[in-house]
Amino acid sequence: MSATQKSLAQVAPDQSACMGRTMDGNRKNNVRRSVRRPMRASTLVGWLMGASALLASLPAAAQTSPSTSVLPNGAVNSRSNQWEYDFYRQSWGYNFYFGSADQGKYDDGELHAWNVQGNVWMIVGLPERANVVVQIGNDGVLVVDTGTAEMAPKLLALIKKLAARYAGDHDDIRWVVNTSGEPDHIGGNKVIREGGKQIIGISLGASDLPGATVMSSQNTLNHLVDSGTPDDLLPSEAHEESVYSWYFNDEAVTLHQPRIANSDGNLLVQFRRSDVIAVGDLVNASSYPRIDVKNGGTIDGLLTALHDLRDLMAAGYHNGPIEGGTIIVPGHGRLMDRAELLHYTYMVQILRNRIMYYKNRGKSLQQVMAMNVTGDFDGRWGKSTGGWTPKDFVKVVYETLPAGSSKGPDRFFIPSGE
Amino acid sequence: MYAPGSFGGFGRRINMAKNCSGALVILLSAGVTALASQSVSAQSIMNGVWNSVFTEDIGDRGGGPEPGDYTGVPTTAASRSVAQTGDAQDVTLPEWQCRPHLSHYGIRGPGPIAIREELDPQTLAQVALRTHMIFPQRDIWMDDRPEPPEWAAHTWSGFSKGRWIAGDVLRVHTTKYKRGWIKRNGLPTSDEAVFDEYFMRYGDLMTHIGILTDPEYLSEPLVRSTTFEWVTNWPRNLPFACRPLIEVPRSRADLPMLLPNQTAVIQSYAVKNNVPMEAALGSAETLLPEYQDKMATLPPNPPVATIEKLEREQNAENARRPR
Incomplete structure (x- = not known):
């Protein structure tokens, strides 16, 4: 017995005295009594039923050979026993973490691919924790956002590696969607587009042209052109519809365009069979939302879009709504x-309501900033990545809220009919 | 009334004594963790259903604390501010009606905890312990699997890894929680909270020590102990399904919350229970015995009638505004 063990053994009796209740007999007696206790008939039936269920599951288990998969980034998928995975899913329902094995870190300098659900992957490791989303299937590859220009060659190489492994006969990049015109969403447009093919004609592969189709909202394209963005970064196809759908890789893909959110040009990409939505900067899991006032963004527009997004999502169901269900990939x-x-939505809404409360009572922006109204959320959301500080957020919220004679209610809500 | 399976460890006669959990935790931290060793003999000892023993903390764990009662928690200015913004009506929102308890909160709930183990059928090695508290299932992975990456979604139960230490003490380390709460009156936990637990069985009793740390909303670890008693009958109401309905008609996106002028409802706990307002706000300082001396020097609370009048005025002002 080591010194530490000895020390523990010596203190154990005193610790046990703290347990708050008198127990009948010591451990030795308890063990003996549990062994000698006759088994009830109901207990016996229960054991037999449990054993039957276990035995029934074993043949199926034995038929599936264990397999170890290696993710594109080299990480080993811990789902080494597929039967075990299936067994647990059947026995216990949805298991959020089963199969998760990649002990990935954001800041290790590498790009990582991660299967979100179904056909949809996310690629992380880009600056400011920006995300790229990739849908892969029999028809080829759809890419949502292209990261920065500097990372684009690495990104393209990883997408091609993923496609080679998980796509069908057609493994080219066919579509690119820009959820906004921010530099970390369009910076790789040239490289990714040139790495793909455009579909022309009525059958896949019949008459492909070099270069994937790059889509954005019409407003985003307009803003990019107005700001002098180089032609090779511009989208090749712009949409004005609030909802636009097509079928790709055995599932419906729907573009949702909020009227106003971070700007007037957000796009959300919904993968309906995979039940994943790439939401771009509408949600930023790393900081307070960025609102581009110059390009039409407002806090109330953002909140409306967040509540609309909520209504597109369903909570996972396992003994009551619990984990999972629809998964969103934030812009960051x-x-x-x-x-x-x-x-996230309620954090934004609480801060909006506080600022509106003070603005309605005549407080200036400087006075509101001095009150530190975001202080209770700054530890999580105010870490100021990429130069977007809590004060920047407070400023745009204050400035885009109604003022003067058009004072609005303190609390945000969406009037019926909107 | 004893569970099948073997168990060992601190099998001494246990006397009724309370409030010793602090000493126990210190001893555990100093000694037990240094004894980390896998023990096959410890497997199975947790299987079964364990009822909560309600001889302590009945207020917090039964009816729940009143708004403004943050006593017993090492709060921070940030956590108090979040709590003082929270409105108890938010549980009526359809999207929150079926919100399950976080595993660090549910373990303190009034319901029983059911524990079952999953074994690898080829090696009989323990793969996981599955627990149910009310309706969320929690998995405690015993197979030393890697933690999910930083970009994985967080869950109500978090990602838990367990191992046996000192033979038959189950130590569990949990990360990747969703944002949650310590008390149902709104005292929050962040998604960076970490929960360390020790499960110790003594015959029909089990002691749970929970150590919650949170860089955002706790100034120091919150340590609490809970006692469970093994029961023979599996409660058939575990788990149950939940389906949300509209309980309170509201405008779309209307969020129940307290605005900065709604202070009276928060202050009423201190005033009605004759607790100094500063003490009711919690903090590490208020947890120490010496704080009683300071309490004697704190200014007296306003009369109950004054707070009640203020509460009526504040409610009326907010009711006048459109929503």
């Missing part, structure tokens, strides 16, 4: 399910 930071989107 980690994945979220519906509950986490609600936490």
Whole structure:
């Protein structure tokens, strides 16, 4: 017995005296009594039923050979026993973490690919924790946002590696969607587009042209042109519809365009069978939302879009709504399910209501900033990545809220009919 | 009334004594963790259903604390501010009606905890312990699997890894929680909270020591102990399904919350219970015995009638505004 063990053994009796209740007999007696206790008939039936269920599961288990998969970034998938995975899913329902093995870190200088759900992957490791989303299937590859120009060659190489492994006969990049015109969303447009093919004609591969189709909202394209963005970074196809859908890789893909959110040009990409939505900067899991006032963004527009997004999502169901369900990939930071989107939305809404409360009572922007109204959320959301500080957020919220004679209610809500 | 399976460890006669959990935790931290060793003999000892023993903390764990009661928690200015913004009506929002308890909160709930183990059928090695508290299932992974990456979604139960130490003490380390709460009156936890637990079985009793740390909303670890008693009958109400309904008609996106002028509802706990307002706000300082001396020097609270009048005025002002 080591010194530490001896020390523990010596203190154990005193610790046990703290347990708050008198127990009948010591451990030795308890063990003996448990062994000698006759088994009830109901207990016996229960054991037999349990054993039967276990035995029934074993043949199926034995038929599937264990397999170890290696993710594109080299990480080993811990789902080494597929039967075990299936067994647990059947026995216990949805298991959020089963199969998660990649002990990835954001800041290790590498790009990582991570299967979100179904056909959809996310690629992380870009500056400011920006995310790229990739949908892969029999028809080829759809890419949502292209990161920065500097990372684009590495990004393209990883997408091609993923496609080679998980796509069908057609493994080219066919579509690129820009969720906004921010530099970390369009910076790789040239490289990614040139790495793909455009579909022309009525059948895949029949008459492909070099270069993937790059889509954005019409307003985003307009803003990019107005700001003098180089032609090779511009989208090749712009949409004005609030909802636009097509079918790709065995699932419906829907573009949602909020009227106003961070700007007047946000796009969300919904993968309907995979149940994943790439939401771009509408949600930023790393900081307070950035609102581009110059390009039409407002706090109330952002909140409306967040509540609309909530209504597109369903919570996972396992003995009551619990984990998972629809998963969103934010423009920056980690994945979220519906509950986490609600936490994010309500954080934004609480701060909006506080600022509106003070603005309605005549407080100036400087006075509101001095009150540190975001102080209770800054530890999580105010870490000032990329130069977007809590004060920047307070400023745009204050400036885009109604003022003067058009004072609005303290609390945000969406009037019926909107 | 004893569970099948073997168990060992601190099998001494236990006397009724309370409030010793602090000493126990110190001893555990100093000694037990240094004894980390896998023990096959410890497997199975947790299986079964364990009822909560309600001889302590009945207020917090039963009816729940009143708004403004943050006593017993090492709060921070940030956590108090979040709590003072929270409105108890938010549980009526359809999206929150079926919100499950976080595992660091549910373990303190009034319901029983059911524990079952999953074994690898080829090696009989313990893969996981599955627990149910009310309706969320929690998995405690015993197979030393790697933690999910930083970009994985967080969950209500978090990602838990367990191991047996000192033979038959189950130590569990949990990360990747969703944002949550310590008390149902709104005292929050962040998604960076970490929960360390020790499960110790003594015959039909089990002691749980929970150590919650949170860089955002706790100034120091919150340590609490909970006692469970093994029961023979599996409660068939575990788990249950939940389906949200509209309980309170509201405008779309209307969020129940307290605005900066709604202070009276928060202050009423201190005033009605004759607790100094500063003490009711919690903090590490208020947890120490010496704080009683300071309490004697704090200014007296306003009369109850004054707070009640203020509460009526504040409610009326907010009711006049459109929502």
